[in-house]
Amino acid sequence: MDFPDLYAGDYKKLVILPLALILLSLFFIPKIPAGVELKGGILITIQTNERVVDEAELEANLRAIGVKEVSIEKYPNPTGVVLEAQISQNDRLASAETSIKQFFPKYEDASRLEPFVQELERLQASGRATQDDLARLALYKSQYDSEKADLYVLGENVLRDCEELTGPIPRNYSDLHELDKIVRASFSKAKETYRAKVLQAIPPSLSHASYSFNDVSPSLSSFFLQKAVSVVIFAAVLSMVVVFIVFRSVIPSVAVLTGAASDIIIAMGAMGLFGIPLTLSSFAALLMLIGFSLDTDVLLTIRTLKRSEGTARQRARETMKTGVTMSLAALTVFASLLLLSFFVRIPTYYQIAAVAVCGLIGDIIATWFFNAPIVLWYIERKGGK
DSSP states (O other), X not given: OOOOOTTSSOGGGGGHHHHHHHHHHHHHGGGOOBOHHHHOEEEEEEEESOSSOOHHHHHHHHHHTTOOOEEEXXXXXXXXXXXXXXXXXXXXXXXXXXXXXXXXXXXXHHHHHHHHHHHXXXXXXXXXXXXXXXXXXXXXXXXXXXXXXXXXXXHHHHHHHHHHHHOOOOOOOOSHHHHHHHHHHHHHHHHHHHHHHHHHTSXXXXXXXXXXXXXXXXXXXXXXXXXXXXXXXXXXXXXHHHHHHHHOXXXXXXXXXXXXXXXXXXXXXXXXXXXXXXXXXHHHHHHHHHHHHHHHXXXXXXXXXXXXXXXXXXXXXXXXXXHHHHHHHHHHHHHHHHHHHHHHOOHHHHHHHHHHHHHHHHHHHHIIIIIHHHHHHHHHHTXXX
């Protein structure tokens, strides 16, 4: 394949295209929809055998049971239609889970203190307690009573929230251990009750061959988000360290990192433009793009800087042939996966493939229209050395 010589003339004008795409992407990035894994909620995927379905009845039924946010997507496939209903988490369940997150750590603390309090109370009752024992008893008992009081308040909060879904819950507990059992059982029953209500909202007219029910609590989504941010920070820091070690020069290193960052920005802009949700699957595709972008950027920078045959522009053009061929090969693979995802309608396939296709197109533009002019300008500013 014969590639045009982009660097024969005023190659600095090439940066206009990637800069325009980056600015446009920054406008669309805030519009990226968050997936269930990262914002919490419930995702119901229904495979129907019908060719024509009316999702309005499903939405009406979900709102009738108190669901505030409903988003339904409809996708045809060879066996019928796939409906994906993403709904918000129940307010009462979310409130109960917030109380439970505080309840369990306090219960563990109280359980550790309880044996000490009981032992020292036995010593006190036997009359064999020393002044040191009494001092420790006062300290342990003060801590235990404080934890116990908080636990009763938190436990009641959980039970009140759960009662909104399950009906009255007997308060037949005499100590913290029985309270813990009732709290766990009540919360589990409330979740099952709400799940049953949601599934009953699927109208009988919507004949379905199969369905999946994915429930992600707010605490779990918060955990996923924290881990995702940690991975990004770790990957960015490690990439910067490795790039600076390899090139030992500021401008080539910054060019490589800027090219990778531009690739991710363009890919995320496409996600906002086409409504591709940010999920764990699409997030994994973004991480993959970081590695691929660094690969092409490092290939360009090393060949253009380190080699001596021909001029820097000629080396950049020859490297472009190799890099674009690599990108087109990967683009063909993920385009095939994207096409397959439209037939089998597997969300994971679609999210990974769509992000990869957008990112690989962005990588071609960012590497050869943005990174390459920076490297060439750096070399020619130093007199070709």
